[in-house]
Amino acid sequence: MAGIRQYQGKVFPLNRENIDTDQIIPKQFLKKIDRQGFGKYLFYHWRFYDDGSLNPSFPLNHEQYQDATILVGGANFGCGSSREHAPWSIMDYGFQVVIAPSFADIFYNNCVKNxxxxxxxxxxxxxxxxxxxxxxxxxxFIDVEKQTVSDQAGFKAAFDIDPYWKQMLMNGWDEISITLSFEEQIRQYELSR
Structure with missing residues (x-):
C-alpha cells in the first residue's frame, strides 16, 4: 500500500446519512476475494437503472465529479455488515479519503486496515x-501528520486519529507489514529455538 501523508483532491458530496455497506456495494457483487474490480459496482443501485444504464440524476454520474477522489458523506457512514468489499470498492473507484461526521466502527477499521x-x-x-x-x-488538502483538512478559501478543520492507525496510514503499512518489520528479530528467535 502507498502511504498517505499529505493529500489533495476534488470532493464528491454525498449528502445522505446511514449509508450502509450494501448501498456502497450490493451483495451480488461479492463473489471474489481479490480487491480489484469492485469500483464499477460502487453505489450500483444509485448509479444505474435496473437495465444497467446510467442514472443521470445520481451526482456521481455528473461530469464535474468524474475525477473526485475525496468522498464527503453523512453521519453513520458504512453502517450495516462487516464486508471489507465496501472500502475496496470505494478505493477501486478512485477515492482515497472519506469524510463524515461519524462512521460505523467496523467500516472505519476496514478502511484504515486497507x-x-x-x-x-x-x-x-x-x-x-x-x-x-x-x-x-x-x-x-489533507495533512495526516498535522491532522488537518483545509481548502484554499480559508476553511480549516482538525481531526482525530488513533496514533497506531496514523502511523500505519502514513507509512502505507498493513498488519502484515508490521509483522515483517520485526523479521530480523523473528529470525533470531527462530534460530535460538
Whole structure:
C-alpha cells in the first residue's frame, strides 16, 4: 500500500446519512476475494437503472465529479455488515479519503486496515463541505501528520486519529507489514529455538 501523508483532491458530496455497506456495494457483487474490480459496482443501485444504464440524476454520474477522489458523506457512514468489499470498492473507484461526521466502527477499521483514510469532522464542518462541493468544484488538502483538512478559501478543520492507525496510514503499512518489520528479530528467535 502507498502511504498517505499529505493529500489533495476534488470532493464528491454525498449528502445522505446511514449509508450502509450494501448501498456502497450490493451483495451480488461479492463473489471474489481479490480487491480489484469492485469500483464499477460502487453505489450500483444509485448509479444505474435496473437495465444497467446510467442514472443521470445520481451526482456521481455528473461530469464535474468524474475525477473526485475525496468522498464527503453523512453521519453513520458504512453502517450495516462487516464486508471489507465496501472500502475496496470505494478505493477501486478512485477515492482515497472519506469524510463524515461519524462512521460505523467496523467500516472505519476496514478502511484504515486497507489504506483508505476515514476522517471524522464535526457535523457543521461536514455540512459546510457538502454545501460548498454541491455548488462548485471543491478541492481539499489533507495533512495526516498535522491532522488537518483545509481548502484554499480559508476553511480549516482538525481531526482525530488513533496514533497506531496514523502511523500505519502514513507509512502505507498493513498488519502484515508490521509483522515483517520485526523479521530480523523473528529470525533470531527462530534460530535460538
Amino acid at each position: 489504506g483508505l483514510l476515514p476522517i471524522r469532522l464535526q457535523p457543521a464542518e461536514v455540512e459546510f463541505l457538502l454545501e460548498k462541493a454541491s455548488q462548485s468544484n471543491l478541492e481539499l
